[in-house]
Amino acid sequence: YTGEQGVFEYILDFGTQTGMCGIAYNAYGAPDRFEITWDSTHVDSGYVGLDSYNQQLINNNVDPSIINTTLLGSGNGQLLFMKNTAYPTTAVVKGSAVLANTAWEFSGICPT
Numbered sequence: 001y002t003g004e005q006g007v008f009e010y011i012l013d014f015g016t017q018t019g020m021c022g023i024a025y026n027a028y029g030a031p032d033r034f035e036i037t038w039d040s041t042h043v044d045s046g047y048v049g050l051d052s053y054n055q056q057l058i059n060n061n062v063d064p065s066i067i068n069t070t071l072l073g074s075g076n077g078q079l080l081f082m083k084n085t086a087y088p089t090t091a092v093v094k095g096s097a098v099l100a101n102t103a104w105e106f107s108g109i110c111p112t
Helices: 049-057
Strands: 004-014 019-026 032-038 041-048 076-083 090-096 105-107
Touching: 019 032, 019 041, 032 076, 032 105, 041 076, 090 105
Parallel strands: none
Antiparallel strands: 004 090, 019 076, 019 105, 032 041, 032 090
């Protein structure tokens, strides 16, 4: 899955297996945010990428508490959760990007 500036939601089917699962994401340089909601579980990457964009994020009303950028941040990472029951099989994955000229992508990680 790929995206750009804006908020995008996708439904991912993780099947009936249980175990750690989630997404592998890449926000590249400009920070983007990834969230997964499954059943009552919610995990959030915050805004990940280069910290040189922090002021731009704040200027776009991003709460500093959800900015997880780093000096050399490439925006690569994984967002995982424990799927401890067979059902529900699906989760909502949300990608958020407030800055212009951004691009991001993610792929699913099946339960292991």
